[in-house]
Amino acid sequence: IFVGLIPLGLLVVIIVITLFLTALMRQLFVGAGFFAQQRAELLVVIPGLILALVVYGVTIWLMLRHIASWQQAGAKARAKGALWMLSITVLLVVLPVVLALVLPQHPAP
Secondary structure, three states, rough: OHHHHHHHHHHHHHHHHHHHHHHHHHHHHOOOOOHHHHHHHHHHHHHHHHHHHHHHHHHHHHHHHHHHHHHHOHHHHHHHHHHHHHHHHHHHHHHHHHHHHHHOOOOOO
């Protein structure tokens, strides 16, 4: 069952590493001014997020291939559990985006 959580685990690890490197870049460029800090942080954040997106997509694709092979081999319970966990993983990743789109950005007066 927990095999379906592998994409979420990899995504969390990559995001934590990206945030750590962003904080490190901020400390390295502390004396250079705001715009130098901002540029240095973006040089870490953008590739980190692209890497996270690619790794997450490839991992989900590989998981779906494994699930399909489990279904063909007759391990239906294992495949069903992995699909449920993969669905929960996708829900956890998409939920913040949906909430940001649905909830108002400015509080009512």
